[in-house]
Amino acid sequence: LSGRGVDAVVDAAGETLRSALRYRPFLIKPNHPELAEFFGRKLDNESEIGECARALQSMGARNVLVSMGAEGALLVDETGICHRITAPRGNVVSTVGAGDSMVAGFLAGWLGSGSYAEALRLGAAAGSATAFSLGLADGEMIKKVYSEMEELL
Secondary structure, eight states: OTTTTOOOEEOOOHHHHHHHGGGOOSEEOOBHHHHHHHHTSOOOSHHHHHHHHHHHHHTTOSEEEEEOGGGOEEEEOTTSOEEEEOOOOOOOOOOTTHHHHHHHHHHHHHHHHOOHHHHHHHHHHHHHHHHTSSSSOOHHHHHHHHHHOOEEO
């Protein structure tokens, strides 16, 4: 699809992620443990997570969105800005599908606004809403969680 105006999103770990980086995906979304495993080191703080996200950019990723569970998410966008958002408080029912929901929310936010900060906020809201739901969150739940989000950029 190279040269055809198609942007790729990769939500994979390990060797699959490493192989995809050469294609300069628009977005990759490792979670904190996957990022640590990829680099073979423990990541103890936001600075180290950001450092590894930037390293993934140097390997080809345009935007790196790292989900960090109850700690929220970090995005290093293709302009070099590091965005950070905290996770809303809520009763976690299941994390199954939360990462996929985060990716979908991020893309909806980006396509709707062209703003990485907005994309991160909607992605975090969608992922959290799914974690607070039995199954995938619906639009009403995502809007409720979104309205409660506070950004830390």
